[in-house]
Amino acid sequence: MLLRSLLLLLLVIGLHNGARADDGYRLWLKYDQLPEAGLRKAWLARAKNINVDKNGGPTLQTAAKELQLGLQGLLGRPVPLGAAPGGRGSISLRVTAAPELGREGYRISSQNGKLEITGASEVGVLYGCFALLRQVQTGQLPDQLNLSSQPRIQYRMLNHWDNPNGTVERGYAGSSIWKWLELPERIDPRYQDYARANASIGLNGVVLNNVNASARYLTPEYLRKVAAVAGVLRPYGQRVYLSVLWAAPKVIGGLKTSDPLDPQVKAWWQARTGEIYKAIPDFGGFLVKANSEGEPGPQDYGRNHADGANMLAQALGGHDGIVMWRAFVYKAGSGDRFRQAYEEFQPLDGKFADKVLVQVKNGPIDFQAREPFHPLFGAMPRTPLVLEVQLTQEYLGFATHLVYLGPLIKECLEADTHSQGPGSTVAKVVDGSLEKHSLSGIAGVANIGSDRNWTGHLVGQANWYAFGRLAWDHSLRSEDVAREWASMTLTREPAALAAVLPVLNQSRSIYVRYTTPLGLHHIMGQDIHYGPEPWLARSARPDWTAVYYHKADAAGLGFDRTAAGSDALALYAPGARQRWANPATCPPDYLLWFHHVGWGQQLSTGRTLWDELTTRYYTGTDSVQWMQRQWEQAKPALDPALHADVAARLCIQHREAQWWRDACVLYFQTFARRPLPPGLAPPTRTLPEIKTLVDIYQLR
């Protein structure tokens, strides 16, 4: 009897250990055995072995091993690798001349019971293997599988804002994944898992360090470290890039100047670039933040951005590398910040060297929850422009608020610049098709850190995922990408998916409603950029305050950017401008970006500005409770630990939505002097009480 109880106990403990909680580390690449026997059987018949040329290079071998790893897990049976052409049920990986696939595209075809994954290069095959795994993971049947795909954008990269000391600028998921002190000797296994994740979503480049760059990365000591990281990323098709400090020739080169036209400076960069390529033969190039937010740059020497970028392009010489020069600039005291990058960069269109791409944030201010597209996208036809989006949620609730960014990225890509008539979307500018550029790029500021689940908030993983998928193919629908991610990461159980997907898809517009509805922007907490601080009126620069942007007064609210105001609207082509120019027809989501609107003004929604504004703050906050209920519904199908973690974060999100609502409603009410519309219960706390909350978050 005693023995039986003991055995039972051991069994229970064993089962318990076997069913260990999911910690999110495996991202969307879980490879747990498919639950449906029928589906498993169908794939088992088509995946008996993998056939690959043993003489292929490291990327081809990596492709085969990744496919093997995934299939073995999903199908619950060994899938051997072989070099001989397999019979029915074998999967062949082949590199073959297929110009129609481009350098990185792939084709998956099925004939006579055999699957073939073809690419014009090894990396094409690797992307194809992950595409096949995605088919299995999302529950597709193998029958008549025939698909081919190639990326629309050439450089698809993550920008890490990571520092040598392991901190991450605007990072909310722990510290940097790059362990600079341990490199090059110790290679953290995470580097490979990171490379796998990037490759699985079609990315191909990684800027390892912060745009506010340390010159250290260019020293021989650090180049050895960078080379070690590059060595891990290379088989996965991920090239390494560095952000550079403009003043490096002075800081580490012992020169007296960093003037781009100075022969010694040129020679220094050339020599340094040569050393980089000696250490990292496939080095991707440089990312530069210059003359922005206190960073040094060519303007310190009376030169312009093109002088700087072109000098670096020249230093790259015959190497296969590029310069991504950021357009995120805004000089203090020169009018509406909205206009400043345009004014500095537009006149330089056509002046940049061939290897230079200008990297432009999605909107004209700074990664706000909703921005109109950056006017430069419609104004630099002779320069390839990289679209930069921020995956780390600096202005979107850190790793606490659930915000799926697919809709934000798509909104920008689909925006019509009208620069060459209707249909001149940002996507077509960025992929180079509109203006026939041979170079094209897209960058996402990474939201990745040392947290076990990589992104802090589980749904942050969806943003990494969506960025990669949309960078590969911007025509994908954000909802479909969300479904893929959720099916691979959370569950494929239909009722649970039906509960969770609307939450993902609506989360960004809900966030906008309870923080910055109707086109409000930049009213968040000073420095930390968290929580509301619409009353912020004093800062080191006026355009770091909130009042600069919302312009609340007794008459109304919003920034007049029409001809009567800053005239920033004039930076857009007439077709684009027209959408926003008239306050009566301007879509409410953009209204306060462009107009100062009277509190009592009736909007297209039928409500007055005041009523619409407050209604949005209230309904947005209530919607977080809806998100909570939906998440609860999915509980039976989700891993308990993952479910509980997100549920807890949603509780915080609701508390903080109330904070935003109460802060903004009470503060704007001091100008509007109107009661809340019927049905909305006034906040239970006072404005002074709310104001102290920011201090707590700011640790003041």
Ligand code: BDP
């Ligand atoms: C701002 C961030 C700052 C970055 C800057 C940039 O607050 O930390 O350095 O963007 O993109 O939004 O350079």
